[in-house]
Amino acid sequence: MNTTRLLLAALAAALVGCQTADTTAPAPKAAAKAAPKPAPAQYVFYVGTSGAKAPGILRCVLDGKTGKISVPTVAAEAKSASYVALSPDAKFLYATAEAAEGAVAAYAVEGDKLRLLNTEASKGKGPTHLVVDAAGRNLVVVNYGSGSTTALPIKADGSFAPATSSIQHVGSGPNAGRQAGPHAHGVYFHPKNGRAYVADLGTDDIFIYRFDAEKGLLTPNKPKSGRVTAGEGPRHLAFHPSGKFAYVNTEMGLNVVAFAVAGNGGLNEIQSLPTLPAGADKKGVSTAEIFVRANGKTLYVSNRGHDSIAVYAIALDGKLTLLQHMLGTPATPRGFGLSADGRWLVCAGQKSGTLNAYRIGQDGKLTDTKQSVEAAGSAAIVFVP
Incomplete structure (x- = not known):
């Protein structure tokens, strides 16, 4: 009897010892954070140009360490290629083009050159801006002169098919001129x-369209638009990568307007901030370009006439806080572009005819590298991803 009890007691003690050993075992180490990717040795970008001295679509290379920009080469001779966009795979480039009633042009990227595939009518006057859908199957272009939006299918070889949808905008604003x-x-x-x-400067609307990518069909959304304060003139727009927020720069109002994007696609204004420093002279000044950094933490807006770029921090609720005014940009900074990794900004001075490189810090602020090259008529920039 005593022997049995002793054996049971010994067994119980052994079990307790095992449990104690298990509970004191060291916890597994947390997985180490992946090291940030090293900066590429170089970045390639294209420049859209316009005006009497515009040579066409330019190609440039930016040094990933110094920000030095190569002397631009003419990738394709073209007139009024004031805005350019790449296909998602960067095998094709699309640009606005000069024609009696407006047109767009499709190019194949072949080394450091662009080969013209075809042009198609934009179904309006003065095409000024365009975008390719995520699948690379459609292009939508807006016509400033006639105030319309047109969709064109993109064929497998990168060329355009004729337009499948075009909508004429209607409306006006209080600024008669x-x-x-x-x-x-x-x-x-x-x-x-x-x-x-679609940001419409003439009506103060941001028109919203449902898009059927299979049919290339644009149809008005419900609600049909978001709006800025009358007379401010929305020019360009940038979405937060989350899709929850949209930011619009007003050309005449000199503001950046933040919107929350509703489930039905509608835009609800949550904030409006000036793009100029307090007390700045507004005569002859207008906003031009706007982009959100890929990490969604900072936003950039250029001011023509004041020749500056306003930098804002983006909070979790989508609201903005001014971080910086980068002064002394190229004269009339009509366009700029951000590298896909968010390390660089290149600004195009339409009046100065130059391209300037800015390093983007971890906090989103800009540092002027003092690297600049001549590029007559430069108006828009797109980096190769």
């Missing part, structure tokens, strides 16, 4: 909901 009628100025696909958003 700039808003006597509609002037569609920028078009953007939402990163999540598939809708196309």
Whole structure:
């Protein structure tokens, strides 16, 4: 009997010892964070140009360490290629083109050159901005002169088929000199909901369209638009990568307007901030370009005439806080572009005829590298991803 009890007691003690050993075992180490990717040795970007001295579509290379920009080479001779966009795979480039009633041009990327595939009518006057859908199957272009939006299918070889949808905008604004009628100025696909958003400077609307990618069909959304304060003139737009927020720069109002994007695609204003420093002279000044950094933490807006770029921090609720005014940009900074990794910004000075490189810090602020090259008529920039 005593022997049995002793054996049971010994067994119980052994079990307790095992449990104690298990509970004191060292916890597995947390997985180490992946090291940030090293910066590429170089970045390639294209420049759209316009005006009497514009040579066509330019190709440049930026040094990933110094920001030095190569002397631009003419990738394709073209007239009025004031805005350019790449296909998602960067095998094709699309540009606005000069024609009696407006046109767009498709190019194949072949080394450091662009080969013209074809042109198609934009179904309006003065095409000024365009965008390719995420699948690379459609292009949407807006016509500033006639105030309209047009969709064109993209064929497997990268060329255009004739337009499948075109919508004429209707409306006006209180600025008689700039808003006597509609002037569609920028078009953007939402990163999540598939809708196309068009900033119309003439009507103060951001028109919203449902888009059927299979049919290339644009149809008005419900609600049909978001709006800025009358007379401000929305020019361009940038979505937050989450799709929850949209930011619009007003050309005449000199503001950046933040919107929350609703489930039905609608835009609800949450904030409006000036793009100029307090007390700055507004005469002859207008905003031009706007982009959100890929990490969604900072936003950039250029001011023509004041020749500056306003930098804002983006909070989790989508609201903005001014971080910096980068002064002394190239004269009349009509366009700029951000590298896909968010390390570089290149600004195009339409009046100065130069391209300038800015390093983007971890906090989103810009540092002027003092690297600049001549590029006559430069108006828009797109980096190769």
